[in-house]
Amino acid sequence: MSMAFLLFFSTLMLVQVAQARNLPDFTELVEENSAAVVNISTTQEARSRNSRGLPFDERQLEQLPDIFQDFFRGPQSPFGQSPGQAQPRRSMGSGFIVSEDGYVLTNNHVIEGADEIIVRLSDRRELPATVIGADPRTDMAVLKIEDDDALPVVRIGRSANLKPGEWVLAIGSPFGFDYTVTAGIVSAVGRSLPTENYVPFIQTDVAINPGNSGGPLFNLDGEVVGINSQIYTRSGGFMGVSFAIPIDDAMSVFRQLRDDGRVSRGWLGVLIQEVNRDLAESFGLSRPHGALIAEVMPGSPAEKGGLQSGDIVLSYEGEPINLSSDLPPKVGRTTVGEQARITVMREGRERTLNVEIGRLPEEDDSVSTSEQPSSPGTGPLGLRVEPLSEDMLENLGVSGGVLVAEVGRGTAFEAGVRSNDVITELNREPVRSVEDFRKIANNLPTGRAIPVRIVRDGRASYLVIKP
Template sequence: MSRVKTNVMLMLAALVAAFWSQVAAAQLPDFTDLVEENSSAVVNISTTTEPQNRSSGFHGSPFDERQLEQLPPFLQEFFRGPQSPFGDSPHSRQQPRRSMGSGFIVSADGYVLTNNHVVEGADEVMVRLSDRREFSATIVGTDPRSDMAVLKIENGDDLPVVRIGRSRDLEVGEWVFAIGSPFGFDYTVTAGIVSALGRSLPSENYVPFIQTDVAINPGNSGGPLFNLDGEVVGINSQIYTRSGGFMGVSFAIPIDDAMNVFRQLRDDGAVSRGWLGVLIQEVSRDLAETFGLDRPRGALIAEVMEGSPAAEGGLRSGDIVLEFDGAPVDTSADLPPMVGRTPVGETVPLTVLREGREITLNVEIGQLPEDDERSPAVSGRDQGDSAGNPLGLTVEPLPEDAARSLGIDGGVVVTDIDRGPAYQAGIRVRDVITELNRRPVTSLAEFREAVERLPDDRAVSVRIIREGRASYLVMRP
């Protein structure tokens, strides 16, 4: 009897285990049909880049071949460089550079989206489909700022296409999958979840990246990221790695932003982005305290560029942008994509915190210049009277020519610093101080007055210019 009971119990346990196994399996997505439906529109991209035609001589030959022949033999040998036993130079033996990536077809007549770094500098681009058909492709346009490129398959007709989704509908935690060619292994499928949204990376300030834990490796670049409806929601672009391979953190360009870039490159050959003309920084907990915010939020304007849309609209350094066109700005990384996707010429309201109260400014968005990087503009300083103070630093007046080159009315230059409050705040020698505790500093006298008025019971902000860039630091006297 006990043996029968034991067998019954074992059978029940097996049935329960099988039941829960089926329940667990039912909760996991099945990608089989999705992969079969979408693989045909995913392509493998191979590029060929010819070596640059430059001299292999020791100093680089300033002569062409005809001029070289008129020189003495020993000079010909010197400028041509060493010859191989077969009579060809090292340059002639250089091999073309080849690389591979992924992409996907977005129109039946052959437009393909991929990453800029997949095709950058390529002399020849080949596109291979899942049915092994190969086509030559031309580069319609590239946008290095978003790392995007648009290709056009030559002689393409009635090609398979992907379905475009909406990345703004994505939620953290939902399943996504990628199809690409990591390490040249065509049509590899990897899956994971959305780890975060709106990620900002130093290399691309205008792209609010989708972060996933989908396995992405070299060769996946430019491939599509799908949701469970089989729609493309992103373009796999970058990974965070210390080893060169996948480490669980991948980044994709949101398809909403990608399609905007695609349409501009296809129609105009270039991408136009909105521009404010400000340098911004994150609002830390200490900065939030000094500016009177209840919590860290917004984008702190460290500098307003002369003649920029921000300057025309009345924005000032020290303003904290809390809302842009009605949308909250939670972190400084939120602002550049918001501005970048705003049509040039459109006037938008900005809610800013200024001197402890919120005001609204209407700013007409300008067009982002081709090169929005400002070069450092710190010139040498003249000797003048110095001023010691309880902050642990010594300053001198900023020379007029240095102030003009920086585009400011004046300031003081840090000439020496001890291990005191200023050093702990991050101030260094050659920094230019233009504001202390929300008081402008354009001269030595104003700096001394600002120091005398410093409170001893709370942190204060200090605005500095270092290598031509303005930023705010927090100091605790």
């Protein structure tokens, strides 16, 4: 028995030693790269407020006569500070040096609104930084520091080569603890988040916390492959899901901010939506995939290139579009003025179009509304529709359609149709009048999904009705 136990114990030890040998050793990587990682501390000056709530900073107040300073600041406390007077706001983050002449990359939210930015190196040098440029869309900022001594730099890798399961490592200052090292694996690539359509995030399980923002994500070769940017959390702390900006995208933004002071992104000029199972069935697709074009903006590159509402984008420059979120990053990375090859499904047939990509303009936010069903409708599909006036047609930018005046309980409401929606297509046929709507609706096939195109709050989308 003792011999068998000894044999088993020896075998177990050998297995554990073999497994330990397969685990990566990060010590050399950390030693070689820590010097190029920096701590970023920011200060936002306190704002005093007058009786009307208007903000003034201290420098502006000091230029006023004493009587006005006392009025704006309010009564002084025995400790020389007005009761409730705002204190300077301080925050911390991380960053890394990408060039010997002192360019530093970090997150935009780390330095946004800061009046003073200090970059601290591993040898405890503290250098003031100036903002070269920032891009809120990608949450990136480029800083510049100056020093007589040589500045250490990181090596830049390729995020396009990352694969799920690959080891990665982060260096940063969570909660102000400088040069904290955490490691994990790549959980997924190409993640799209609701707050940002133009960044295909790297998802990892590397422990990231407040203060890590802007810090580098390394691969095992000691190359930066991402910028740690966000975490998914319900508690405010790390929960095993963190996101990094791919370094390929980050370096493109860096070069544009450094050279031009602004970022230019490709733009098609379409509103897209996900193709779910019902939409795939209604458009004749064998499975859900692609990006459904709900609206083509007038005068946009998409309109000039021949794209139409109802087209389903299947590939972009030869790369398949599986989810609608795959399309915006690919378009955004395309150089303005270049021709892009886009394959779409239109009326059951694939077509390839060459579209010249434009420059992305400022976005306008729109708010969608939802409401409860009213009393049962009296028309086809449980809808009561009305004609659109000339003014409404002009304001909505549509050539025809009908206004949904009332929605009763039934398939239309279950599909998401609401009062004040404008129906412009039904079963892929244009609706230009109440008569058109009734004629198409009364002859719809049963037992299969039917697409209906609506315009709500100025934005078009497709819904699916099952009569």
